Amino acid sequence: MKAPMRRWSWLFIGPVVVAFIIGFVWPFIQGIYLSFCKFRLISDAKIIGFDNYSKALQDPTFTHAFWYTALFAIVSLIIINIIAFLIAYLLTQGIKGSNLFRTVFFMPNLIGGIVLGYIWSMIFDGILSKFGTSILENSTWGFWGLIILMCWQQIGYMMIIYIAGLQAVPEDMLEAAKIDGATKGQTLRKVIIPNVMPSITICTFLSLTNGFKLFDQNLALTAGKPIITMAGGTQIKTTEMLALNIYNTFYGQNSSATGVAQAKAVMFFILVAAIGLIQLYYTRRKEVQQ
């Protein structure tokens, strides 16, 4: 079969290879190259070594966005996973209407980030306007607003993964625990949680990467506002996350900063890829053990 297949390779893998080079491989290689260059147009790029990287690391908006994003990712990770696990646990107890509840909780996940952002900005402004303020005027509101939005969107998704994990817990183990007189809490801690560990790993990393890569929701809800001006005159968008910071560096007013923006993008890639690889390592290891 292999030999006749090879004759048709242009048809089977040709289209994907061409599109993959256009849509990923070439832009990726060019992106790495340009992060070491000074350029306005790609055609007149000049290699300048690590200058872009040191400039990016000295950029206070970038470091602010990094810590802000990290904090956001960790807080949203904890809240989303605890609530999602709790709901999944309740929905696997044979409560009436579980399927309907599952449908409702998952629904927000299908709404796109931009639309989600505007739905919630209407709601938050509806509440905050009663107090004469707005989500764009207070960075603490902006932070928790985005957390609430993310919870609303992601809990249903994580819940689905947890439900799948919980349903795979062997029935005889649960029965054995019951016969041995284990309380519900003990069963949860000693039997259920160890058995759904793979789901917990997946969900933890998923919400971590989702938090780090967040863009649409951030843009639509606050777009980085409110802005504060530092002593040196640099303006920091207090609720701007990494992805939005990179976007603003690329397409902002300072058109000579494209090289710096690309360097930021490479560092962002390394960060996200590292999280992904650690995840792969953990899930692979768990699979071997089972």
Place this chain on the structure above:
Amino acid sequence: MNTKNTLSAERARKTVMSVVLTLVCVIYMLPVLSVVVNSFKGNTYVKTETFSLPDEDSYVGFDNFEKGMTFGNYPFWKSVAYSAFITIVSTALILLFTSMAAWYIARVNSVVCKLIYYLCVFSMVVPFQMVMFTLSKTADTLHLNTPWTIPIVYLGFGAGLSIFMFVGFVKSIPIEIEEAASIDGCGPIRTYFRIVFPMLKPTMISVGILEIMWIWNDYLLPYLVLDINEFRTIPIHIQYLKGSYGTVDLGATMALILLSIIPVIVFYLICQKYIIKGVAAGAVKG
């Protein structure tokens, strides 16, 4: 405590949980309900009376929907048409070509195949910001910047996940079926379309749903690649209205948001079973 008592206590507890969860679900749906309610209110009332039902003063009937159709000097139906076209064509291209490639990769398994496979897995952990600048420039150079050609960009950037999922599935299909077809005189093309393609159906549905959800809601890629004065998908249109269109008519924006989430909700209710399965299958993506 006898068994009967514990059982009825258990039942009572479940009824209470059922009621609590119903309440939580109602609260969970409030954001969507408030979109519905506010899309029937006049602009000034959306901000001041967000949570009350429309009354005599604030109710404007279907005015917002009418206004929304041409809001921002751009016909809304065009956005819907572009979004639908791009989503359907891109998903179809991805399903057809990546499943063919995945079959080839899994069966031929040469060095080149392995290289492509690992590049695809690698591309799954690369965030879009890494390639967005160079990708949009490449798309410009190759004239892929129209709704008719952007599916090629989606095929390229979205190939990773679907190749990964299809290869995993093909490896679980016994090769003997294909060998039998080959002995009976089927060439690779016939074997693929007659034998392999029908067997891939469950993965097709999972991948298809993941791609549809991604492309329909995607904002940044089409925003950077397309000429937005001419071509706006729904997310681009809504962002444009809110982001840069001077004073925003909130009532009309809510009407458009409602119109744009209705197809999503209908699609979800129809394909719910597959969507939830597809999501669980695609959870491997980081």
